[in-house]
Amino acid sequence: MIAAWMLYCVAIAILFVVVGEALERALHLAGRATRWAWVAALVGSYLVPAAAWLRPSAFGALPVPLAQPAVAGLQATGRPNDPQQVRGALPATPSFSLGDLDATLTWAWGLSSAALLLSVGTAALRLAALRREWRGATVDGRGVLVSDNVGPAVAGLWRPRVVLPDWALLLGERERRLMLAHEDEHIRARDAWLLAAAAAGLLLAPWNLALWWQVRRLRLAVEMDCDARVLAHNGDAPAYGELLLRVGQRRARLPLGAPALGEPVSFLGRRIRRMVTSLPRWRWAGATAASIVAAAAIVAACEAPRPVMPSAASDPSAVVEPHRDPYSPDPESLQRLAHRYYPEVFAKPRPGAAVALVFDVTGRVIAHAAGVRTATDDHCLAVVERLVPEFGASRASSSGCAGWSSTRQYACVGGPCPGVSAAKGGNEMFSVVVYWKTLQRGQGSDDVLTESRLDERPVFLSGPSLQYPALLRQAGIQGRVLMRAIIDTTGRAEPASVQVVESPHPGFNQAARNALLQARFRHGLFRGRAVRVLIEFPVTFQTAR
Template sequence: MSAAMLYMAAIGALLGTVALVTERIFAQLGWPRRGVWLLSLTASLALPAYALLTHDASRPGLETAAPPASREVAAATDADTSGFSGAFSANWSGELAAWAEQFDPAAWRNARSSVWPAWRELDKPLALLWAASTAAMLLICGIAWCGLRRAARRWPTVEVDGAPVLVSEQLGPAVLGLLRPHVVVPRWLLEAPEHVRAIALRHEREHVAARDHVLLGVALLLMALAPWNLALWWQLRRLRFAIEIDCDARVTRRGTDPIAYANVLLAVQRRHAATPFAAIALTEPKSQLEKRIRVLMQSVRKIRPLAIALSSSLAAALFVATCVIAPPDNGEHAKRPDPAPVATGEAEARGARPASVVLHRQPVTNLQLGGERIVFLVDVSGGMLGRSATELDQWRDLPPAEQRAAPKWRQLVRTFERLTEQVPVGARFQVIAFDDMARSLIDGTDGTWVSATDDALDRVVRVLRDEVVPVGSSDLDAAFTAARALEPAPDNVFLLTDGLPTDAATADDPRERIRLFNETIAGAPADAPVNVILLPKEGEPVAAPAFWTLAYKTDGVVFAPPQDDGADGALGIPADSDYVVFVVDTSGTMKYYGWGALRRHVAETLAAHPNALGVQFVTDEGAYLLESYRGAWIPNSAEARSAVLEALLNWNSFSNSDPREGIVAAIEAMYAPDKRIAVYVYGDDQSSMPDVALRAPVDMLEAIERVNRVATTGARKVRINAVALPVVFEMTGGELLS
C-alpha cells in the first residue's frame, strides 16, 4: 500500500507538471485551459489504477488476458501476461526506461534496503487512512451540500436583469448546485451600480452556460477517491483558477471592457464572503485575483512558435516518462525479482541466493518464495522414515545413524536444503522442528529470528541431516504455536510434512485425525502464505485435500516433489524434457472455474521448456486439441504456442474426469525411446461416474504404471507431473472437510 500510494503521488506530480506546461501552450494560443486540468486529474487516478491492477513485470508474453479463475493450490501458477510498446526507437526507448527506473517505486521496493521493509509495515494503517480520508471528504461534501440546500430554501428569489437569482445576506456572487444550478448574489449587489451588477451576473451566467459547476463537481468526486494525494489538491486549485480564467475570457469576448471588468472583480473582492467548498465564485484568493487581472490586461497575445515547440517537447517527454515508470508490486500481480528457475539440473551455490525479499510465485510449482521473515516448520516425527507401513517397519528399529539414511528422510533433508537456497540475502528465518513437541533447530533461538547468513543456513541444514532422529507423533499445533510466538510475525511459511497431525488418541482413527487437523489449522500464522511440501505416505488419501484447504485459505500452495528427484536437482519440477504432453480434464467444472488458471499454467509451463522441440494436447479421454496433429508433435514455435493457447480458449470436448485414458493414449501414441517426454496432467477431481469411481486410485495408478514401463529394462518411458486445480474450494469458499 505504501508503495502504491508513493507511485500514485509520483504519477500525479508528473502529470500535473505535464498539465502546467500544456496550459502555458494553450494560453499562448488563446485556447480554453480548464479541460487540460480535468484531464490531468482524471489521468492521475486512472493511469496508476490501471497500471497497479494489470502490471506484472515477469509476464512471458505467451498468453492473452484470461478470466479470473480458482487459485491453484497444487503445483500450478497464476502468472499473467502483458506487454508495452511504443513508437520510439529501440535505443531511445531503452535509455528512457533506464533513466525512468531511477524514479521507479517498484525498483525502490525491490532494492536491498533496510528502510523500505519498515515502511511496508505501514501498509494496513495506510489503507485504513485512505479509506477514512475518502469517507471524511465525502461526508464533508455531503454536509456542505445539505447545509447549502437548507440555506437556499430561506433565500428569496428575485428577478434581476430579466433572470431569477437567489439573494443571500453575504454569500456570492456564486453558482450553487449540480443538476439544477442557481446563481446566488449577496444583498449588497442589488444596491450596487447597474454596470457592476450586470458584469457580476454575466460572469456567473457564463459559468452556468459552460457547465462549469458540473466540471467542478466531477473534479471533487475524483478528489474524494484519493484525498491524501497532495498533487491532486494542487491540480484542483489549478483547475479552479483555469475555470475562472476561461470564464473571464468569455465575458470579455462578448464586449465587456476588460478594465471595467477588473474593477468589478476588485469591488467584489472587497465585500467577498467565504465561498462554499463546492461553489463557483466570482472571485478567488487575492493572489489568484491578481493573476487574473494581469491576464485581462494582456490586450495582445504574442505567439512564440519556438517557445510552443519547446514546451510541447517538454510535455511529451514528461508524459512518456510517466508511462515508462513501472508500478510497484500489487499482490497477486507482483513484480517478480529474478524468480528461481523451475529446474536447472544443478543445485545453485549458496552465494547465488536471491537478493530481493519480495514475495513471488515460482513458475510452474506456484510456491511462494521470498519474504523478510521466513519460518520453516519441519515434521521430524517417526512417520518421516517411510512412505508405507512396510518401509516404516524396515527403518524404525535401526540405529539413529542408519535411520538417517532412509530414502524418505533423505528426501526431506534434500528438499529443505533446496528451500534454504531460496532464502533472500538480508532476510531472517527460523526453523521449527516438530514431533510430539516443537523446538528451534538452532539452539538458543526459540521465539526469535535468525539472520539468514550462509553460515546460519548451512549450520541448520547440517543439524537436520546429521543430528535429528525422526521419532514420535506429529504435533502440528505445537509447531503453529511456536511460529505465532515469533515477533514480528512471519510473512512466509513452509510446512514440510507427510500427512495429518497425530497424537496418541488419534493415531489409528482417520476421522479423529481430520478433526484434529481442522482444529489445528485455526492456529496457523495469520497474514502469511503457508506452502505445504507434502511427502505423502500410503493409506492417507485425505491428507492432500486437507492441506489444500489450509493452502487455499492462506494463499499458499501444496507441492509434492517426486520421490526419485535426484540428489543434485533444483527445487521444483525438472524442465529438461525435449517434448511435453498436456493431458487436460475438459469437464464442466474445469471449464467454468479452472480454465483461466489452466491456460496461465500451460503458458508458464511452455515458457519453462524453452528448448522443447514439440508439444501435444489431449483430453483425459485421449481426444486431440488439434486433430491435424493427431499422433504427431506440434512444433514448439512462437506461432504454434500462440495458436495452441487460442485453441485452448474454446476447447470443448467430452470428459469423464478419468486421467488414465488420456495418459495411456498419450504414452502409446507419442513415446519413442530416443525422446525425453514430460506429461503434465491437469484436473480438478476424480470422476463420480460409476465405472470410474468404483476403481480405486491405486488400480488407476497401476494401470498407468504398466503402460509407462519399458518391458526390457523397467525404466519409465515418460515423466508424469500431476497438476491439481481444486475448483471445489472456489465453489465452497475453501471448505471441503467437516
C-alpha cells in the same frame, strides 16, 4: 506495498502537474480554453496508475525491498562429538519494511476518504438549508436568488441558479450586468459539473497532495476562461477588473465547490494580469515549446516503473525461450529440460516413463516430476496433474506432450497423445514422454501463483527449533536441503505439496519436511488479496567448528 504505490501515485501526479502547467501555457498562447489542461492532468494522474495496476506487463518494474522473504530458510548447527541433539536457531526477526505499514495506511486511507465524504455531505446539507432562506428576485430582467452574504456564485447542479448577496443589488447597472454575465457563463459552460467531478476524484485519493493542487489550478483556470468569455462579449476590461477587486474585498461566503466571481483573493492577481496582458508575437513558438514539455512529461509518467516485489531468484536454465501468450515450449526445449532434471529416467527408462513440467506465463519451469503413465490418463493434462498434484487446481492456458524415438519425434498441444495411447495398451512408440502445462495469466483464489508474480511474497515469521539428525551430526555430514511447497492463505505449508528438490543426504529430508510443515509465514498478496503461493525454502544443516 500500499506505501510504495502511494508514493508512485504521488510521483505520477507531480509529473502531471508539469503537464498541466505546460498545457495551460500552450493553450493560453493559442487562444484556447485553459481548463482542459488541468482536466487532462487530473485524468492522467488517475489513468496511468490504474493502467499500471491492470496492465502491469506494459510498464517497467521497480523492485521495492520489503521484509525478509520466505527463501531465508532455516538453519541447524551441531558439534560432531556432542551426545545431545542440537536444535538450530531460528532466523532473526524480519526488519521493518514498507509492507509493515499496509494495515495502517489502509485504515488511514479509508478514514480520510470517509472524512472528506462526510465534509462534502455536510456542506451539501448546509447549502440546502441556506437555500431555503434565500428569496427569489428579478435583477435587470434576470431571475436570481438573493442571500444575506453568499455569492455571487452558481448554486446547484441539476437546476443551477445565480446567487447574489444583498450588497450586489446596490451596485451600478453596468457592474451588475458584468456580474450576472460572469455567472451566466459558468452555467452555460457547465462549470459546476466539471468542478464537482474533480472534487469527487479527490475522494479516491485524498492523501495525494498533488491532486489537491491540480484541483486548485483547475478552479483558477475555470475562472480565467470565464473572464475571457465575458470580456469577449463586453470588452470592458478596466470596469471588469475593478469589479473583481470589489468582490474580492467583500470576501462573501461561497457554496462548497461552486464556481463564482468571488474566488479566493490569491487568484485575483493572476486573473487580472491575464486580462490586461496581450499575447506576445512569438506565441506560436511558445505554444510549441510548451507542448513539447507537456509531451515529455506524459512520456516520463508512462515510462515510470511501477513498484513491485523483488523478483524471486530464477534458474536461468529453466527459461527455454522468449515469452509467448500462451506459452508453448518446442520439443527440443522439452527434451533438454527433461534431460537436465531427470537424466536417470532417460538412462534406464521404465515402461511408460513420463516427465511432467509446469510452466508459468513467462515460460519458467516452476514444478516438475517424474513417474509413469497409467491407464487412467486420458489426455496430456491428466498426466501432469497426477504427477504434480500441487498444481492440479490451477487452470492451464495450454498443455501438451512430446516424445522421441530413434526414428521419429512427436509433439502435440492439447488433446490425445501417443504416450497416453501407449498407456492404454497400444504399441509403445516412445520410451519417455514429456508432458507439460502452462498456467493461465489470471488465476483465481484456489490457484497457485509463483513468487515472481506477487505484489508481496510470503515472509517467514516463526517455526520450530530445527533438529539435526543424530547420526548425520556424529558423522559430520552437513548441507542444504531445498524444499518446495505451497503456502496457503493462512500462512501454512500444504502437506500434500511439500517436496524435496535438492538434498545432500536422504537422512535430512524428514527433518526438513517437519520444519517446513510447522513453520508460520505471512501469506503472499496479489492485487490486495491473499493467494496460494509456490515457494522454494532452504533448510541448512551445518556442523559447528
